[in-house]
Amino acid sequence: MSDRGHLKKTAHLAEVPAALEAGPRGAKPRRLVSTRTIVVYGTLFVAAAYYLLPLYVMIVTSLKGMPEIRVGNIFSPPLEITFEPWVKAWSSACTGLNCDGLSRGFWNSVMITVPSTIISIAVASINGYALSNWRFKGADIFFTILIVGAFIPYQVMLYPLVIVLREIGLYGSLAGLVIVHTIFGMPILTLLFRNYFASLPEELFKAARVDGAGFWGIFLKIMVPMSLPIFVVAMILQVTGIWNDFLFGVVFTRPEYYPMTVQLNNIVNSVQGVKEYNVNMAATILTGAFPLLVYFVSGRLFVRGIAAGAVKG
Template sequence: MSTTLEPSAHSSRQPRQRHARKKRFSPSRLGIYGFLIIAALFFLLPLYVMLVTSVKPMDEIRLGNLLALPAHLTLQPWSDAWQSACTGLDCNGIRVGFWNSVRIVVPSTVFSIVIGAINGYALSFWRPRGAGLFFAVLLLGAFIPYQVMIYPMVRVLASVHLFSSLPGIVIIHTIFGMPVMTLLFRNYYAGIPLELFKAARIDGGGFWRIFFQLMLPMSLPIIVVAMILQVTNIWNDYLLGLVFAGTRNLPMTVQLNNIINTTTGEKIYNVNMAATILTSVVPLAVYFISGRWFVRGIASGAVKG
């Protein structure tokens, strides 16, 4: 009996294997892979051109072969972009804008996250009188283009002598980041059981004690999401930095524009590409380092509601 069953079992396995191969290479699956490959090339090709151009000498760039690998590899454009690239008559490189961006991003991110967390906590659990109206106003502020409010904010900051200063640009980024941060934290805290808050109240916890000892330790996923969003938005900002920072505090994006659009000499494309990549290093590093925490925060209710 065993000898007669073996061929039939073997023959029944073969159609299943052929069916599995057909499933693995079905037209729909091939179409998905093709789309993903095209999308990856679409985004990676400009990065490849930037990297290749940034390590070529100008003599090779003038030949016009944009996609060719460098015949003579050089890192001098990177050094020039960081230390000696000119923004008009000032030739101190992109490093000046880098440290200005750090001084802007760090306090703006911290203040906007702290204020957003407190607002979201208060609106979720304490719900003071007028909380619904306050939240509606914040929500409205999140969807109004900030270009509309630039002129009024210029007048307000000028009246308190904070226009074109570091505290002024920090206040601006904190104000414009507060609606989105409040929305994120409110939706996150809405997923926490109300019974947990009531138990803390029965144990004698007040507003700040419950916030610091109970809510804040549970908020690490959403804090990472908020940090990634704020660091990326503030670091990549151009318009607000140009208007409110002043000439001594121009962020890296404004300095990059000044380097690329300088009219005091020839276009040094390798230095321009190196400066562009240096400007994008911080947001990329934040995403690569905190990517898994970002996914956890989203999955934990960061965009719920």
């Protein structure tokens, strides 16, 4: 806040020489500011409306009955609010022969996301710790491969990974998918943790060494408690990323374990039957609700997470 006040003050000072040069008949600063303000806020409001529109349409569509959708337009608010599409999307929408709704996909996604998040963060934080505090010969080579690997399209590594998982008997299972998420989350998370641990004061590490603490002792008693914010950032990154994944879900699991995104796509894009747009939109909101909730709750930390995780693409 004080920073903002300071900026305002200096901006004011900067205007003085310009005003002197132009003389007293120069443009009135107030009018100038108000025109500019209108343009700035006008554009921002139009842009905000554009970004909000799809969310609005999703919500109103999901609350209408099918007859109303057929005659009305997508932007009009529902005349008669009904929650039936939501109930149907959750518990009885059909994918192929199964008619138990999105709930199955939801629980599958929970069962995929929770262990994947925990394991990938555990593995990557230990990697980052080893890379920043216990450098051994050759460690940087592996790390470089990892970072370069983050840019390789997943399609290139899909089939070899299928073979590896089939060989160890995990292809098609939830455990296999957890491993896949751990592998592909590793580059960005390792980078995140390595950089964070490297920014911590080295004296702490050295003092702990002198006191006789070992690799795991320092990690669990000093590094982890000191790095909670970065763990939260990593968690946000992984939870939303894994929840939103489609490709790995469809490649590495059997239909009974399909995550929510895959099931949603199957429900909406199924060719049989009459299209029920209200049910489809309710299902879409249900699938998007969890990452949106994470986003709105976490706020600035989410921004920090994606700025770090943007490399993941």
